[in-house]
Amino acid sequence: MQVKNDLLLRTVKGEKVERPPVWLMRQAGRILPQYRAVRNSLNGFIALVKNPELVAEVTIQPVDELGVDAAILFSDILVIPEAMGLPYELVEKKGPYFPKVIQSKSDIEALTTEVNPQLDYVFGGIDKTLEKLEGRVPLIGFSGAPFTLFCYMIEGSGSKTFSKAKRFLYQEPELSHQLLQKITTAIIQYTNEKVNRGVHLIQIFDSWAGVLDEQSYREFCIPYLREIVQSLKPRVPVTLFSKGAWFALHDIQRVGADVIGLDWNISPSQARDLLGREQVVQGNLDPCMLYADDQMIENATIKMIQEFGRNHIVNLGHGVYPDTPLDKVKTFVNCVKSFRY
Amino acid sequence: MQVKNDLLLRTVKGEKVERPPVWLMRQAGRILPQYRAVRNSLNGFIALVKNPELVAEVTIQPVDELGVDAAILFSDILVIPEAMGLPYELVEKKGPYFPKVIQSKSDIEALTTEVNPQLDYVFGGIDKTLEKLEGRVPLIGFSGAPFTLFCYMIEGSGSKTFSKAKRFLYQEPELSHQLLQKITTAIIQYTNEKVNRGVHLIQIFDSWAGVLDEQSYREFCIPYLREIVQSLKPRVPVTLFSKGAWFALHDIQRVGADVIGLDWNISPSQARDLLGREQVVQGNLDPCMLYADDQMIENATIKMIQEFGRNHIVNLGHGVYPDTPLDKVKTFVNCVKSFRY
Numbered sequence: 001m002q003v004k005n006d007l008l009l010r011t012v013k014g015e016k017v018e019r020p021p022v023w024l025m026r027q028a029g030r031i032l033p034q035y036r037a038v039r040n041s042l043n044g045f046i047a048l049v050k051n052p053e054l055v056a057e058v059t060i061q062p063v064d065e066l067g068v069d070a071a072i073l074f075s076d077i078l079v080i081p082e083a084m085g086l087p088y089e090l091v092e093k094k095g096p097y098f099p100k101v102i103q104s105k106s107d108i109e110a111l112t113t114e115v116n117p118q119l120d121y122v123f124g125g126i127d128k129t130l131e132k133l134e135g136r137v138p139l140i141g142f143s144g145a146p147f148t149l150f151c152y153m154i155e156g157s158g159s160k161t162f163s164k165a166k167r168f169l170y171q172e173p174e175l176s177h178q179l180l181q182k183i184t185t186a187i188i189q190y191t192n193e194k195v196n197r198g199v200h201l202i203q204i205f206d207s208w209a210g211v212l213d214e215q216s217y218r219e220f221c222i223p224y225l226r227e228i229v230q231s232l233k234p235r236v237p238v239t240l241f242s243k244g245a246w247f248a249l250h251d252i253q254r255v256g257a258d259v260i261g262l263d264w265n266i267s268p269s270q271a272r273d274l275l276g277r278e279q280v281v282q283g284n285l286d287p288c289m290l291y292a293d294d295q296m297i298e299n300a301t302i303k304m305i306q307e308f309g310r311n312h313i314v315n316l317g318h319g320v321y322p323d324t325p326l327d328k329v330k331t332f333v334n335c336v337k338s339f340r341y
Numbered sequence: 342m343q344v345k346n347d348l349l350l351r352t353v354k355g356e357k358v359e360r361p362p363v364w365l366m367r368q369a370g371r372i373l374p375q376y377r378a379v380r381n382s383l384n385g386f387i388a389l390v391k392n393p394e395l396v397a398e399v400t401i402q403p404v405d406e407l408g409v410d411a412a413i414l415f416s417d418i419l420v421i422p423e424a425m426g427l428p429y430e431l432v433e434k435k436g437p438y439f440p441k442v443i444q445s446k447s448d449i450e451a452l453t454t455e456v457n458p459q460l461d462y463v464f465g466g467i468d469k470t471l472e473k474l475e476g477r478v479p480l481i482g483f484s485g486a487p488f489t490l491f492c493y494m495i496e497g498s499g500s501k502t503f504s505k506a507k508r509f510l511y512q513e514p515e516l517s518h519q520l521l522q523k524i525t526t527a528i529i530q531y532t533n534e535k536v537n538r539g540v541h542l543i544q545i546f547d548s549w550a551g552v553l554d555e556q557s558y559r560e561f562c563i564p565y566l567r568e569i570v571q572s573l574k575p576r577v578p579v580t581l582f583s584k585g586a587w588f589a590l591h592d593i594q595r596v597g598a599d600v601i602g603l604d605w606n607i608s609p610s611q612a613r614d615l616l617g618r619e620q621v622v623q624g625n626l627d628p629c630m631l632y633a634d635d636q637m638i639e640n641a642t643i644k645m646i647q648e649f650g651r652n653h654i655v656n657l658g659h660g661v662y663p664d665t666p667l668d669k670v671k672t673f674v675n676c677v678k679s680f681r682y
Binding site: 165291 | 404458501502504507508510511512519554556557581585587605608611632633634662
């Protein structure tokens with residue numbers, strides 16, 4: 001089906017557009033009262049992720065409520081570890097918890113890379129979403145990056161330092177590569193089926209990239225990201241968002257994704273110096289800026305758009321924080337939508 | 342008293358030294374069995390911080406056990422908020438907790454900047470340490486930076502995002518400046534008294550710098566850091582370690598501290614490109630590297646030393662993690678001590 005609002009897709013191709021497209025990471029989520037209503041009717045977040053009808057509903061909510069230029073399929077990066085053989089829980093106020101983690105070669109060998117049969121609920125969610133979305137905006141599918149999933153699969157939970165995962169990386173580099181390769185194979189299978197089902201763009205989230213250094217990122221992340229991007233790029237555009245990995249931006253650019261996501265640590269001018277003005281980038285307002293007053297939000301948004309110049313998809317530099325006031329999110333979105341280059 | 346091992350002080354002055362000096366952030370701490378013995382004999386970490394005799398003992402332990410080229414006074418960055426009027430607790434496995442936080446102008450006005458009378462236990466610890474240290478190595482004193490202390494005083498605890506503290510920054514910029522100025526005044530009084538008592542160098546830790554962007558760092562951090570450095574620099578050398586603030590390194594350099602601390606996200610060559618080869622820098626091995634085998638630790642350490650070149654104080658890029666094996670810490674320290682330029 002032809003996409004009616006194709007601003008995002010034209011921007012990704014480097015076309016000269018009238019204004020930058022805008023959407024928000026985590027736009028389908030707790031900032032919306034209609035999401036909270038759905039969420040509260042269920043027994044937990046994971047139950048929502050596994051319900052295709054409701055996935056479609058919450059995916060489309062921000063398109064209706066905020067008027068953003070893209071929908072992103074409501075899901076979770078941890079569905080892949082689960083499908084590979086490591087089920088998880090979400091502990092209230094603590095985050096993800098894996099009762100079983102990877103500790104040895106045999107643990108790695110026991111994992112499957114044939115994840116798609118277990119992830120049918122995700123693909124069903126895509127079908128339902130596309131049906132209900134009626135081509136209004138493009139639908140983005142996503143996956144965690146290999147290293148970020150590796151972090152959870154070794155550490156077993158969130159962490160400020162991911163020191164257990166990194167210990168494994170440095171103590172067992174060969175096993176680490178073996179695990180990263182298996183995760184990569186699973187991601188390729190998973191994201192390509194998303195494309196088969198009709199998503200218009202794939203975003204890869206390397207959320208914990210920032211715990212590494214340049215050399216480790218080059219060794220343990222870049223080759224796998226390249227493999228994923230190469231498998232997808234002939235089919236759909238790909239966005240690569242490695243949070244905190246400013247130190248690897250040159251390497252990341254050479255991976256060849258269509259769009260590079262940026263966090264708010266990097267200023268637009270620093271990003272343009274590193275990546276050039278032709279690189280399509282996505283980001284990067286500080287999510288906390290949406291706590292400020294309308295005038296300050298608008299000033300910061302316009303300043304960011306002007307400093308990035310063309311080849312820019314407006315977003316925050318991270319997922320929108322759950323306690324962000326909805327009217328401030330609208331101020332942000334509407335400010336972008338009234339802008340003209 | 343003349344310092345016998347003055348390698349650190351000569352390096353800070355830019356002198357041509359035979360090898361780089363080495364010490365570790367958090368070297369006085371849980372990596373040492375003798376520290377754990379002292380710690381377990383007391384009712385809590387804060388009780389230890391407030392005991393000058395024991396502070397001297399644990400400060401000197403790593404000089405004896407590891408043979409490092411500097412001692413750093415065992416203390417806590419949160420003694421300043423406490424002395425200003427916000428007492429805190431340390432909750433097991435959760436970190437600092439402030440029952441009372443800053444929420445309004447009157448909260449800020451109620452804070453005192455006359456902190457030294459309440460911090461006499463710190464100065465007593467310096468006296469005892471210098472007496473027992475007998476000039477073997479220089480003694481480093483430290484303080485949290487204004488923004489990092491501000492984070493705890495608003496947020497009331499640690500946080501991945503410090504979104505409450507940043508909300509205050511963006512919603513109440515004037516009050517934020519007022520609070521940052523009061524914290525700065527307290528830090529200046531506190532660190533200058535440390536110098537009066539005889540510490541040889543002051544290190545300022547801006548541990549949460551990395552939650553900001555270039556513009557906010559320029560507005561809310563740089564002017565206060567400059568004020569502190571200017572008050573100290575005629576008297577002792579100053580090290581400024583703003584973790585995660587690579588985006589502000591040019592501004593940080595212009596503050597004029599003698600030494601710039603670096604985390605492991607930045608490679609030596611990236612740091613030298615940004616700061617030049619004359620800038621004395623401190624850091625920056627990934628703390629997780631000390632989980633690796635001896636050969637890998639030595640290779641990474643030598644590589645780092647060679648890439649930084651002269652004008653370098655060897656350290657980790659963050660405090661040593663508490664579960665680091667002691668023999669690996671020794672491998673690291675001994676490797677630096679056998680190196681010759």
